[in-house]
Amino acid sequence: MHTPSKDIFKAYDIRGVVGKTLTAEAxxxxxxxxxxxxQVRNVKAxxxxxxxxxxxxxxxxxxxxxIRAAGIDVIDVGRVATPMLYFAAYKLETLSGVMVTGSHNPPDYNGFKMMLAGETLAGDAIQALRQRxxxxxxxEGEGRYDTYDIAEAYLERITSDIKLSRQMNIVVDCGNGVPGAFAPVLFRRLGCRVRELFCDVDGTFPNHHPDPAKPENLQDVIEALAxxxxxxxxxxxGDGDRLGVVTKDGTIIWPDRQLMLFAADVLERHPGAKVIYDVKSTRLLAPWIREHGGEPVMCRTGHSFIKAAxxxxxxxxxxxxSGHVFFKERWYGFDDGLYAGARLLEVLSQVDNPSELLNALPNSxxxxxxxxxxxxxGDNHELIAKLQETAQFDGADEVITIxxxxxEYPDGFGLARASNTTPVIVLRFEADNKDALERIKGDFRKVLASATDAKLPF
Known part of the structure; x- marks a missing residue:
């Protein structure tokens, strides 16, 4: 028995190419x-x-x-969206689950997202599995094997809590990912008229990639709305834990602006509540959260870090x-694209023109x-560590290194961070106007060019 390749043990999950780095033996x-x-954590199933x-x-x-050879029972819930697996772990009181998913990776990838005793495994906990x-x-032991159909309980839990003020007329694009088996059913039960795009589940993803973070994957939705x-x-x-939103006029409402709407809604009921957002999010979020009576908290990027926070x-x-939204109010605190979609429609159904409401959210x-x-x-982490020590940014108000x-500048921000999943530096820039944006990009260009020969993407 060979130890699986160390490359598949990532920061938030285990992921590799099926038949190569990720085999049945692995x-x-x-x-x-x-x-x-x-066993160590006293988990039984x-x-x-x-x-x-x-x-x-x-x-x-x-x-x-x-799992069973280690003496732990397995409850197999079959083909589900990732949030349904998390829901099953709560509903069946195991607080432990493993989702076999490649998320939005190409079709030849697959992997595992893991939760034990309520803790999402990440970082050192994942490396410890490899060490084991x-x-x-x-x-050693002989765990039992059972199956359970969680779909009805999941749909019932959402529809019993979320009520739309009027019928909504929506387009749903599942990109042939697993949400296609559940999202249209959920939204029809909430009283929506649903126009389905690519909702038949097909692991070859024949139409477009199931990744709403990329504008090219939202073109079919834009066309259907037009x-x-x-x-x-x-x-x-691909696995249903992220949501993309498009208005009637084809404007993509990126997740940090979606969060403005969700924050305002939650803060109406819970003044003073904390709202968490990651370092990639717009600088317009913190003032918006404060204006609506909440406390903004900036956090590292990554679903496991956010759950911990x-x-x-x-x-x-x-x-x-990236599109992960987590509700602790009325829900369980895990990222769930289908539930977030339902919560969005609950808010939008209260107005006659949902696109107007979304397009009016602060933008830059x-x-x-x-x-x-x-x-x-590893090169990406080394470069960021070096820049954290040495980089100088003239005219900056603050440098945040979480x-x-x-x-942060008076009129915008620039971000450079090491991806935890691939050997890249992730960059993002935002400003009050185009001139400020170009100036901030220029600052980063200068700093990066002095530290690496890699070809800059901007």
Whole structure:
């Protein structure tokens, strides 16, 4: 038995190319390590589920065999969206689950998102699993195997709580990801008229990639809104934990602006509540949250860091630029694109013109996420560490280093941070106007060019 490649053990999950770095044998060993760690944490059963990828059934079987060989029971909830797996872990009172998903990666990828005893495994906890496999430090036993259909309980839980003020007429694009099996059903039960785009689950993703963070993947929604009487468009990623939103006129409402609407809604009921957002988000969020009576909290990017911050601060809603939205108010504090879509419609159904409400949210001039590719794994972290020590930014008000370098100016900000999933530096710029944006980009260009030969993407 070979120890799986260290490259698949990422910051927030385990992920690799099926049949190459992620094999059935590797999945079984990872299952044994997870099961053994579960024993230490006094966990008796783990819920497992999978998205719509073709490799899902084989990997779930191998993973389950490994978990059971460590003496832990497995409850298999079948093909579900990632948030439904989290919901099952709460509903079935295991507080532990493994989701077999490649999220928005290409079709030949797959991986595992893991939660044990209520804690989302990340960073050192994921590396510890690899260490366990290397040392063959496994518990032994014979866990049981059961199946459970969670879909009805999940849909019922949302529809019993969320009520729309009027019928909404929406476009739903699932990009052939697993949300296609559940999102149209959910929104029809909430009383919507639903125009479906690519809602048949197909692990080859024949139409466009299921990643609403990229504008090219939202073009079909934009076109459907232009050609039909639908009033708003929702798009989901491959495993359903992220939401994309498009208005009637084809404007993409990026997740940091979605969070403004969610924050204002939650703060109406809970004045003074904390709202968490990640370092990639707009600088217009903090003043908006304060204006609406809340306390803004900036956090490192990454769903596991945000979940930890929610526990630590007691925040009632959180979001990050990539599209993960977390509700602690009326929900469980995990990221759920389908639930976020339902909460969005609840707010929008109270007005006659939802697009007008969304388009009126504060906005600024900004770049999309830009990626500076580095030669190899680790180079990105080294470069950021070096810049945190040495970089000088003239005219900056503040340099925030909780996650890379976020440099705040009187009229904008620039961000450079190391991605935790690929060897790139993630860059983002925002300003009050185009001139300020160019000036801030110029500052970063100068600093980066003095520290690396890599080709700058801006």
């Amino acid at each position: 999945a079984e060993l990872i299952g044994r390590a997870i099961g053994s760690e579960a 783990i819920v497992v589920g999978r998205d719509g990828r073709l490799s899902g059934p084989e990997l779930v079987e191998a993973l389950s065999n490994g 496999i290397k040392e063959k430090n496994f518990s 050609k039909t009487d639908s009033e708003i468009g929702l798009a989901f990623d 929610i526990k630590e601060t007691g925040a009632l809603v959180a979001g990050e630029m 001039v900004s770049t999309p996420e830009l990626n500076l590719k580095m030669a190899k794994e 996650d890379g370098l976020r440099v």
